[in-house]
Amino acid sequence: MEDRDDFCAVSEILETDVTTSDLTPSNILFRVAEHVQNWSDSEVYLNLGNPKMDKVRTSDGSPPRPHAPSHLIELIDFAYWKSSFLQEDTLLIDFGQSFPVLHPPTGYKPATVPHYLSPEARFERNCGFPAYVWSLGCTISEIRAGLPLFDPFLGGYSRILKAIVQTLGKMPEPWWGAFEARHLWFDAWGAQGWNSKEDTDQTAVGKCWLLR
Numbered sequence: 001m002e003d004r005d006d007f008c009a010v011s012e013i014l015e016t017d018v019t020t021s022d023l024t025p026s027n028i029l030f031r032v033a034e035h036v037q038n039w040s041d042s043e044v045y046l047n048l049g050n051p052k053m054d055k056v057r058t059s060d061g062s063p064p065r066p067h068a069p070s071h072l073i074e075l076i077d078f079a080y081w082k083s084s085f086l087q088e089d090t091l092l093i094d095f096g097q098s099f100p101v102l103h104p105p106t107g108y109k110p111a112t113v114p115h116y117l118s119p120e121a122r123f124e125r126n127c128g129f130p131a132y133v134w135s136l137g138c139t140i141s142e143i144r145a146g147l148p149l150f151d152p153f154l155g156g157y158s159r160i161l162k163a164i165v166q167t168l169g170k171m172p173e174p175w176w177g178a179f180e181a182r183h184l185w186f187d188a189w190g191a192q193g194w195n196s197k198e199d200t201d202q203t204a205v206g207k208c209w210l211l212r
Contacts, residue, residue, distance in 0.1 A: 022097035023135035024116050025142050031087040048080045097127075115152040115160050119175045122157065165190060 039047070052074040056064045064070070097111055110121045110131075118134035120126040141149040150163045158181040161171075170176060170190025186192055 029091040115150040
């Protein structure tokens, strides 16, 4: 249901000739059911559990600065969560990076997080329709799998480009030539050299994504 809603929302936006370079799961919200919106504080705690809080402590033991929060609150335990708390539709938000497809801003630099940035946007700063579709695909994959398609945990954009090639194959020119670190992991045809356990493990992960 959510995938379909997201795709329909994106389609409606593109029909207005507007695109955005910043489509990620953080831009997608569920609409809370009407009866939940009217809950009192006691009803919130009854249905979702009491909040678990802890004071903010600094690494050197000094008092937190004035702008720091006084407490941290743990996320809701989803063991309490019920589908009836939400309506069966989603909201697409945050269009601070949007612009007309036919009139992109001059010198535009996308602010997209690296693991959602398409090769077009990375190498050509082209954040039009192809980049939007790329972000949508990454978003749907993360919603379904619960993890990013191209995991940013291990390092910078070179590692993400490596994961893209492992999953989708060699990129076309001029992107392949612009991928400066390619020789560390791939030969001239985009085939991976089996030089480390890391390469083997990450390729296995990529194959699991494709099977999903």
